[in-house]
Amino acid sequence: MxxxxxxxxxxxxxxxxxxxxxxxxxxxxxxxxxxxxxxxxxxxxxxxxxxxxxxxxxxxxxxxxxxxxxxxxxxxxxxxxxxxxxxxxxxxxxxxxxxxxxxxxxxxxxxxxxxxxxxxxxxxxxxxxxxxxxxxxxxxxxxxxxxxxxxxxxxxxxxxxxxFNRFARSTKPFFVTEACNGCGLCEKNCPASAISMKKGNPLWNLQCYQCMGCINQCPQQAIQYGKSTIGRHRYTIQPYLPKEEQF
Ligand SMILES: Cc1cc2nc3c(=O)[nH]c(=O)nc-3n(C[C@H](O)[C@H](O)[C@H](O)COP(=O)(O)O)c2cc1C
Ligand code: SF4
Ligand code: SF4
CATH class of the missing domain: 3.40.50.360 (Flavodoxin domain)
Incomplete structure:
Protein backbone atom coordinates (compact mmCIF):
# COMPACT_ATOMS: atom_id res chain seq x y z
CA MET A 1 0.00 0.00 0.00
CA PHE A 164 7.90 28.68 6.08
CA ASN A 165 5.17 27.14 8.21
CA ARG A 166 4.86 30.16 10.46
CA PHE A 167 5.02 33.04 8.01
CA ALA A 168 5.03 31.95 4.37
CA ARG A 169 1.77 30.06 4.09
CA SER A 170 -0.40 33.13 3.94
CA THR A 171 -2.93 33.21 1.11
CA LYS A 172 -3.19 37.01 1.19
CA PRO A 173 -1.05 37.54 -1.93
CA PHE A 174 -3.26 35.27 -4.09
CA PHE A 175 -5.40 37.08 -6.66
CA VAL A 176 -7.02 36.33 -10.03
CA THR A 177 -6.77 38.31 -13.21
CA GLU A 178 -9.61 38.97 -15.66
CA ALA A 179 -8.57 35.74 -17.42
CA CYS A 180 -10.50 33.77 -14.76
CA ASN A 181 -13.68 32.29 -16.28
CA GLY A 182 -15.15 31.07 -12.98
CA CYS A 183 -14.78 27.35 -13.83
CA GLY A 184 -14.32 26.44 -10.14
CA LEU A 185 -11.51 23.94 -10.71
CA CYS A 186 -9.27 25.63 -8.13
CA GLU A 187 -11.98 25.37 -5.46
CA LYS A 188 -12.66 21.72 -6.32
CA ASN A 189 -9.00 20.64 -6.26
CA CYS A 190 -7.63 22.54 -3.26
CA PRO A 191 -6.50 19.92 -0.70
CA ALA A 192 -6.85 22.43 2.14
CA SER A 193 -10.40 23.49 1.17
CA ALA A 194 -8.97 26.99 1.32
CA ILE A 195 -10.73 28.32 -1.79
CA SER A 196 -14.40 29.19 -2.17
CA MET A 197 -16.11 30.63 -5.21
CA LYS A 198 -17.97 33.91 -4.57
CA LYS A 199 -19.85 35.54 -7.44
CA GLY A 200 -17.85 33.53 -9.96
CA ASN A 201 -14.45 34.37 -8.49
CA PRO A 202 -12.21 32.33 -6.17
CA LEU A 203 -11.55 33.70 -2.70
CA TRP A 204 -8.85 32.30 -0.42
CA ASN A 205 -9.10 31.63 3.33
CA LEU A 206 -6.32 32.95 5.52
CA GLN A 207 -3.88 30.00 5.43
CA CYS A 208 -3.20 27.02 3.21
CA TYR A 209 -0.54 24.36 2.55
CA GLN A 210 0.95 26.47 -0.25
CA CYS A 211 1.06 23.32 -2.38
CA MET A 212 0.99 25.41 -5.59
CA GLY A 213 -1.76 23.23 -7.04
CA CYS A 214 -4.25 26.01 -7.78
CA ILE A 215 -1.76 28.38 -9.38
CA ASN A 216 -0.12 25.71 -11.55
CA GLN A 217 -3.32 23.94 -12.58
CA CYS A 218 -5.56 26.88 -13.49
CA PRO A 219 -6.41 26.28 -17.18
CA GLN A 220 -6.52 30.06 -17.77
CA GLN A 221 -3.28 30.81 -15.89
CA ALA A 222 -5.39 33.41 -14.12
CA ILE A 223 -3.94 32.99 -10.61
CA GLN A 224 -1.01 35.06 -9.35
CA TYR A 225 0.76 35.26 -5.98
CA GLY A 226 1.70 38.90 -5.47
CA LYS A 227 4.16 40.12 -8.07
CA SER A 228 6.46 37.12 -7.83
CA THR A 229 4.59 34.79 -10.20
CA ILE A 230 3.82 37.31 -12.94
CA GLY A 231 5.58 36.34 -16.18
CA ARG A 232 6.56 32.91 -14.82
CA HIS A 233 5.56 29.62 -16.40
CA ARG A 234 3.26 27.03 -14.86
CA TYR A 235 4.03 23.36 -14.24
CA THR A 236 2.11 20.12 -13.99
CA ILE A 237 3.58 16.75 -14.93
CA GLN A 238 0.78 15.51 -17.24
CA PRO A 239 1.95 17.09 -20.55
CA TYR A 240 5.33 15.39 -20.10
CA LEU A 241 4.02 11.85 -19.64
CA PRO A 242 3.50 9.26 -22.36
CA LYS A 243 0.01 7.69 -22.52
CA GLU A 244 1.00 4.54 -20.64
CA GLU A 245 2.24 6.59 -17.66
CA GLN A 246 -0.84 8.82 -17.30
CA PHE A 247 -2.75 8.36 -14.04
C1 LIG B 1 5.89 25.20 -0.73
C2 LIG B 1 6.94 24.46 -1.49
C3 LIG B 1 8.20 24.32 -0.95
C4 LIG B 1 9.17 23.61 -1.64
N1 LIG B 1 10.39 23.41 -1.02
C5 LIG B 1 11.34 22.68 -1.64
C6 LIG B 1 12.58 22.41 -0.99
O1 LIG B 1 12.79 22.75 0.18
N2 LIG B 1 13.52 21.73 -1.67
C7 LIG B 1 13.33 21.31 -2.95
O2 LIG B 1 14.25 20.73 -3.54
N3 LIG B 1 12.13 21.49 -3.59
C8 LIG B 1 11.14 22.17 -2.96
N4 LIG B 1 9.93 22.37 -3.58
C9 LIG B 1 9.67 21.73 -4.90
C10 LIG B 1 8.81 20.48 -4.78
O3 LIG B 1 9.21 19.70 -3.67
C11 LIG B 1 8.87 19.59 -6.03
O4 LIG B 1 8.64 20.29 -7.19
C12 LIG B 1 7.89 18.41 -5.86
O5 LIG B 1 8.32 17.35 -6.68
C13 LIG B 1 6.44 18.75 -6.20
O6 LIG B 1 5.67 17.59 -6.01
P1 LIG B 1 4.17 17.38 -6.48
O7 LIG B 1 4.15 17.62 -7.99
O8 LIG B 1 3.87 15.97 -6.15
O9 LIG B 1 3.31 18.36 -5.77
C14 LIG B 1 8.91 23.06 -2.92
C15 LIG B 1 7.63 23.21 -3.47
C16 LIG B 1 6.65 23.89 -2.77
C17 LIG B 1 5.27 24.01 -3.36
S1 SF4 C 1 -9.27 27.45 -11.96
FE1 SF4 C 1 -8.62 29.43 -12.80
S2 SF4 C 1 -10.23 29.98 -14.25
FE2 SF4 C 1 -11.07 28.36 -12.94
S3 SF4 C 1 -12.11 29.50 -11.28
FE3 SF4 C 1 -10.04 29.03 -10.57
S4 SF4 C 1 -8.87 30.87 -11.10
FE4 SF4 C 1 -10.73 30.94 -12.30
S1 SF4 D 1 -1.73 26.59 -2.86
FE1 SF4 D 1 -2.67 24.52 -2.60
S2 SF4 D 1 -3.50 24.53 -0.53
FE2 SF4 D 1 -3.10 26.67 -1.10
S3 SF4 D 1 -5.01 27.44 -1.92
FE3 SF4 D 1 -3.81 26.73 -3.67
S4 SF4 D 1 -4.46 24.58 -3.95
FE4 SF4 D 1 -5.15 25.21 -1.92
Missing amino acids: IFYFSATGNSAWVAHRLASLTDDTAYDIITLHTLPNLQTAKQIGFVFPVYAWGAPEIMATFAKKLPKGNTFAFGVCTCGEDAGLTMKQFAKLYPLDSSYSLIMPNNYIIGSDTDSKEVISSKLTLARKELAQIAQEIQQQKRTYRVHEGSLAGIKSHLANFG
Whole structure:
Protein backbone atom coordinates (compact mmCIF):
# COMPACT_ATOMS: atom_id res chain seq x y z
CA MET A 1 0.00 0.00 0.00
CA ILE A 2 1.49 3.26 -1.13
CA PHE A 3 0.04 6.49 0.27
CA TYR A 4 0.75 9.73 -1.52
CA PHE A 5 0.11 13.44 -1.51
CA SER A 6 0.73 15.46 -4.64
CA ALA A 7 -0.21 18.91 -5.95
CA THR A 8 1.27 19.06 -9.44
CA GLY A 9 1.60 15.34 -10.13
CA ASN A 10 5.26 14.53 -9.44
CA SER A 11 4.62 12.50 -6.32
CA ALA A 12 1.45 10.97 -7.78
CA TRP A 13 3.44 9.76 -10.78
CA VAL A 14 6.17 8.33 -8.52
CA ALA A 15 3.60 6.56 -6.33
CA HIS A 16 1.76 5.07 -9.31
CA ARG A 17 4.99 3.94 -10.99
CA LEU A 18 6.24 2.33 -7.78
CA ALA A 19 2.88 0.63 -7.30
CA SER A 20 3.01 -0.72 -10.84
CA LEU A 21 6.65 -1.87 -10.53
CA THR A 22 6.08 -3.58 -7.18
CA ASP A 23 2.59 -4.94 -7.93
CA ASP A 24 0.92 -2.76 -5.31
CA THR A 25 -1.77 -0.04 -5.11
CA ALA A 26 -1.28 3.72 -4.76
CA TYR A 27 -3.76 5.71 -2.64
CA ASP A 28 -4.17 9.49 -2.78
CA ILE A 29 -4.58 10.54 0.88
CA ILE A 30 -6.85 13.43 -0.16
CA THR A 31 -9.51 11.19 -1.68
CA LEU A 32 -9.04 8.31 0.75
CA HIS A 33 -12.10 8.31 3.01
CA THR A 34 -11.57 4.96 4.71
CA LEU A 35 -8.24 3.25 5.29
CA PRO A 36 -7.62 -0.02 3.46
CA ASN A 37 -6.99 -3.03 5.71
CA LEU A 38 -3.36 -2.53 6.77
CA GLN A 39 -3.11 -6.15 7.96
CA THR A 40 -3.09 -7.27 4.33
CA ALA A 41 -0.30 -4.87 3.26
CA LYS A 42 2.94 -6.45 2.05
CA GLN A 43 4.59 -3.03 2.36
CA ILE A 44 3.66 0.48 3.47
CA GLY A 45 4.95 3.36 1.36
CA PHE A 46 4.73 7.14 1.60
CA VAL A 47 5.38 9.47 -1.32
CA PHE A 48 5.17 13.26 -1.00
CA PRO A 49 6.81 16.52 -2.07
CA VAL A 50 9.38 18.38 0.04
CA TYR A 51 8.13 21.74 1.34
CA ALA A 52 10.90 23.97 2.69
CA TRP A 53 13.09 20.96 3.53
CA GLY A 54 10.30 19.22 5.42
CA ALA A 55 7.25 17.04 4.84
CA PRO A 56 3.92 18.73 4.01
CA GLU A 57 1.78 19.14 7.13
CA ILE A 58 -1.02 17.07 5.58
CA MET A 59 1.27 14.05 5.03
CA ALA A 60 2.87 14.42 8.47
CA THR A 61 -0.57 14.39 10.10
CA PHE A 62 -1.64 11.34 8.09
CA ALA A 63 1.54 9.39 8.97
CA LYS A 64 1.31 10.28 12.65
CA LYS A 65 -2.23 8.87 12.84
CA LEU A 66 -1.60 5.72 10.78
CA PRO A 67 -1.49 2.61 13.03
CA LYS A 68 2.07 1.22 13.24
CA GLY A 69 2.98 -2.43 12.67
CA ASN A 70 5.88 -4.63 11.58
CA THR A 71 5.27 -4.33 7.83
CA PHE A 72 8.25 -3.16 5.76
CA ALA A 73 7.90 0.62 5.38
CA PHE A 74 9.55 3.03 2.96
CA GLY A 75 9.30 6.70 2.08
CA VAL A 76 10.13 8.63 -1.08
CA CYS A 77 10.16 12.42 -1.12
CA THR A 78 10.21 14.35 -4.39
CA CYS A 79 12.05 17.66 -4.56
CA GLY A 80 13.35 20.18 -7.07
CA GLU A 81 16.89 20.19 -5.66
CA ASP A 82 17.49 18.91 -2.14
CA ALA A 83 15.52 17.43 0.71
CA GLY A 84 17.45 18.43 3.84
CA LEU A 85 16.44 16.31 6.83
CA THR A 86 12.90 15.70 5.54
CA MET A 87 13.09 11.92 5.67
CA LYS A 88 14.87 11.73 9.04
CA GLN A 89 12.17 13.94 10.55
CA PHE A 90 9.39 12.00 8.81
CA ALA A 91 10.73 8.69 10.13
CA LYS A 92 10.03 9.97 13.65
CA LEU A 93 6.32 10.12 12.74
CA TYR A 94 6.25 6.72 11.05
CA PRO A 95 9.32 4.45 11.40
CA LEU A 96 10.82 3.76 7.97
CA ASP A 97 13.03 0.86 6.86
CA SER A 98 14.17 2.74 3.79
CA SER A 99 14.16 6.34 2.64
CA TYR A 100 14.78 7.95 -0.73
CA SER A 101 14.66 11.35 -2.37
CA LEU A 102 14.00 11.85 -6.04
CA ILE A 103 14.89 15.01 -7.95
CA MET A 104 11.85 16.11 -9.96
CA PRO A 105 10.73 19.27 -11.79
CA ASN A 106 10.31 22.32 -9.55
CA ASN A 107 6.76 23.53 -8.94
CA TYR A 108 7.50 26.33 -6.43
CA ILE A 109 6.98 29.21 -8.81
CA ILE A 110 6.84 31.74 -5.97
CA GLY A 111 10.57 31.19 -5.45
CA SER A 112 11.75 30.85 -9.04
CA ASP A 113 10.46 30.09 -12.52
CA THR A 114 9.77 26.50 -13.55
CA ASP A 115 12.61 24.42 -14.95
CA SER A 116 13.03 24.65 -18.73
CA LYS A 117 11.35 21.97 -20.86
CA GLU A 118 14.75 20.36 -21.45
CA VAL A 119 15.53 20.21 -17.72
CA ILE A 120 12.06 18.82 -16.98
CA SER A 121 12.50 16.06 -19.55
CA SER A 122 15.98 15.14 -18.35
CA LYS A 123 14.88 15.10 -14.69
CA LEU A 124 12.04 12.72 -15.63
CA THR A 125 14.36 10.46 -17.61
CA LEU A 126 16.74 10.20 -14.65
CA ALA A 127 13.85 9.67 -12.24
CA ARG A 128 12.51 6.78 -14.35
CA LYS A 129 15.87 4.99 -14.05
CA GLU A 130 16.16 5.71 -10.35
CA LEU A 131 12.61 4.45 -9.78
CA ALA A 132 13.38 1.10 -11.38
CA GLN A 133 16.27 0.73 -8.92
CA ILE A 134 14.19 1.86 -5.95
CA ALA A 135 11.41 -0.58 -6.88
CA GLN A 136 13.89 -3.44 -7.02
CA GLU A 137 15.28 -2.55 -3.58
CA ILE A 138 11.80 -2.24 -2.11
CA GLN A 139 10.88 -5.68 -3.40
CA GLN A 140 14.01 -7.03 -1.73
CA GLN A 141 12.99 -5.11 1.42
CA LYS A 142 16.43 -3.59 1.47
CA ARG A 143 17.15 -1.20 4.33
CA THR A 144 18.75 1.95 3.00
CA TYR A 145 18.88 5.75 3.28
CA ARG A 146 19.48 7.39 -0.09
CA VAL A 147 18.44 10.99 0.35
CA HIS A 148 20.08 14.02 -1.22
CA GLU A 149 20.13 16.24 1.86
CA GLY A 150 22.11 19.10 0.28
CA SER A 151 24.11 21.70 2.19
CA LEU A 152 23.17 23.18 5.58
CA ALA A 153 20.48 20.52 5.93
CA GLY A 154 19.96 21.06 9.67
CA ILE A 155 19.50 24.82 9.39
CA LYS A 156 17.17 24.49 6.40
CA SER A 157 15.00 21.76 7.93
CA HIS A 158 14.71 23.48 11.29
CA LEU A 159 14.94 27.27 10.92
CA ALA A 160 13.83 27.72 7.31
CA ASN A 161 11.08 25.13 7.67
CA PHE A 162 9.81 26.81 10.83
CA GLY A 163 9.78 30.16 9.03
CA PHE A 164 7.90 28.68 6.08
CA ASN A 165 5.17 27.14 8.21
CA ARG A 166 4.86 30.16 10.46
CA PHE A 167 5.02 33.04 8.01
CA ALA A 168 5.03 31.95 4.37
CA ARG A 169 1.77 30.06 4.09
CA SER A 170 -0.40 33.13 3.94
CA THR A 171 -2.93 33.21 1.11
CA LYS A 172 -3.19 37.01 1.19
CA PRO A 173 -1.05 37.54 -1.93
CA PHE A 174 -3.26 35.27 -4.09
CA PHE A 175 -5.40 37.08 -6.66
CA VAL A 176 -7.02 36.33 -10.03
CA THR A 177 -6.77 38.31 -13.21
CA GLU A 178 -9.61 38.97 -15.66
CA ALA A 179 -8.57 35.74 -17.42
CA CYS A 180 -10.50 33.77 -14.76
CA ASN A 181 -13.68 32.29 -16.28
CA GLY A 182 -15.15 31.07 -12.98
CA CYS A 183 -14.78 27.35 -13.83
CA GLY A 184 -14.32 26.44 -10.14
CA LEU A 185 -11.51 23.94 -10.71
CA CYS A 186 -9.27 25.63 -8.13
CA GLU A 187 -11.98 25.37 -5.46
CA LYS A 188 -12.66 21.72 -6.32
CA ASN A 189 -9.00 20.64 -6.26
CA CYS A 190 -7.63 22.54 -3.26
CA PRO A 191 -6.50 19.92 -0.70
CA ALA A 192 -6.85 22.43 2.14
CA SER A 193 -10.40 23.49 1.17
CA ALA A 194 -8.97 26.99 1.32
CA ILE A 195 -10.73 28.32 -1.79
CA SER A 196 -14.40 29.19 -2.17
CA MET A 197 -16.11 30.63 -5.21
CA LYS A 198 -17.97 33.91 -4.57
CA LYS A 199 -19.85 35.54 -7.44
CA GLY A 200 -17.85 33.53 -9.96
CA ASN A 201 -14.45 34.37 -8.49
CA PRO A 202 -12.21 32.33 -6.17
CA LEU A 203 -11.55 33.70 -2.70
CA TRP A 204 -8.85 32.30 -0.42
CA ASN A 205 -9.10 31.63 3.33
CA LEU A 206 -6.32 32.95 5.52
CA GLN A 207 -3.88 30.00 5.43
CA CYS A 208 -3.20 27.02 3.21
CA TYR A 209 -0.54 24.36 2.55
CA GLN A 210 0.95 26.47 -0.25
CA CYS A 211 1.06 23.32 -2.38
CA MET A 212 0.99 25.41 -5.59
CA GLY A 213 -1.76 23.23 -7.04
CA CYS A 214 -4.25 26.01 -7.78
CA ILE A 215 -1.76 28.38 -9.38
CA ASN A 216 -0.12 25.71 -11.55
CA GLN A 217 -3.32 23.94 -12.58
CA CYS A 218 -5.56 26.88 -13.49
CA PRO A 219 -6.41 26.28 -17.18
CA GLN A 220 -6.52 30.06 -17.77
CA GLN A 221 -3.28 30.81 -15.89
CA ALA A 222 -5.39 33.41 -14.12
CA ILE A 223 -3.94 32.99 -10.61
CA GLN A 224 -1.01 35.06 -9.35
CA TYR A 225 0.76 35.26 -5.98
CA GLY A 226 1.70 38.90 -5.47
CA LYS A 227 4.16 40.12 -8.07
CA SER A 228 6.46 37.12 -7.83
CA THR A 229 4.59 34.79 -10.20
CA ILE A 230 3.82 37.31 -12.94
CA GLY A 231 5.58 36.34 -16.18
CA ARG A 232 6.56 32.91 -14.82
CA HIS A 233 5.56 29.62 -16.40
CA ARG A 234 3.26 27.03 -14.86
CA TYR A 235 4.03 23.36 -14.24
CA THR A 236 2.11 20.12 -13.99
CA ILE A 237 3.58 16.75 -14.93
CA GLN A 238 0.78 15.51 -17.24
CA PRO A 239 1.95 17.09 -20.55
CA TYR A 240 5.33 15.39 -20.10
CA LEU A 241 4.02 11.85 -19.64
CA PRO A 242 3.50 9.26 -22.36
CA LYS A 243 0.01 7.69 -22.52
CA GLU A 244 1.00 4.54 -20.64
CA GLU A 245 2.24 6.59 -17.66
CA GLN A 246 -0.84 8.82 -17.30
CA PHE A 247 -2.75 8.36 -14.04
C1 LIG B 1 5.89 25.20 -0.73
C2 LIG B 1 6.94 24.46 -1.49
C3 LIG B 1 8.20 24.32 -0.95
C4 LIG B 1 9.17 23.61 -1.64
N1 LIG B 1 10.39 23.41 -1.02
C5 LIG B 1 11.34 22.68 -1.64
C6 LIG B 1 12.58 22.41 -0.99
O1 LIG B 1 12.79 22.75 0.18
N2 LIG B 1 13.52 21.73 -1.67
C7 LIG B 1 13.33 21.31 -2.95
O2 LIG B 1 14.25 20.73 -3.54
N3 LIG B 1 12.13 21.49 -3.59
C8 LIG B 1 11.14 22.17 -2.96
N4 LIG B 1 9.93 22.37 -3.58
C9 LIG B 1 9.67 21.73 -4.90
C10 LIG B 1 8.81 20.48 -4.78
O3 LIG B 1 9.21 19.70 -3.67
C11 LIG B 1 8.87 19.59 -6.03
O4 LIG B 1 8.64 20.29 -7.19
C12 LIG B 1 7.89 18.41 -5.86
O5 LIG B 1 8.32 17.35 -6.68
C13 LIG B 1 6.44 18.75 -6.20
O6 LIG B 1 5.67 17.59 -6.01
P1 LIG B 1 4.17 17.38 -6.48
O7 LIG B 1 4.15 17.62 -7.99
O8 LIG B 1 3.87 15.97 -6.15
O9 LIG B 1 3.31 18.36 -5.77
C14 LIG B 1 8.91 23.06 -2.92
C15 LIG B 1 7.63 23.21 -3.47
C16 LIG B 1 6.65 23.89 -2.77
C17 LIG B 1 5.27 24.01 -3.36
S1 SF4 C 1 -9.27 27.45 -11.96
FE1 SF4 C 1 -8.62 29.43 -12.80
S2 SF4 C 1 -10.23 29.98 -14.25
FE2 SF4 C 1 -11.07 28.36 -12.94
S3 SF4 C 1 -12.11 29.50 -11.28
FE3 SF4 C 1 -10.04 29.03 -10.57
S4 SF4 C 1 -8.87 30.87 -11.10
FE4 SF4 C 1 -10.73 30.94 -12.30
S1 SF4 D 1 -5.01 27.44 -1.92
FE1 SF4 D 1 -3.81 26.73 -3.67
S2 SF4 D 1 -1.73 26.59 -2.86
FE2 SF4 D 1 -3.10 26.67 -1.10
S3 SF4 D 1 -3.50 24.53 -0.53
FE3 SF4 D 1 -5.15 25.21 -1.92
S4 SF4 D 1 -4.46 24.58 -3.95
FE4 SF4 D 1 -2.67 24.52 -2.60
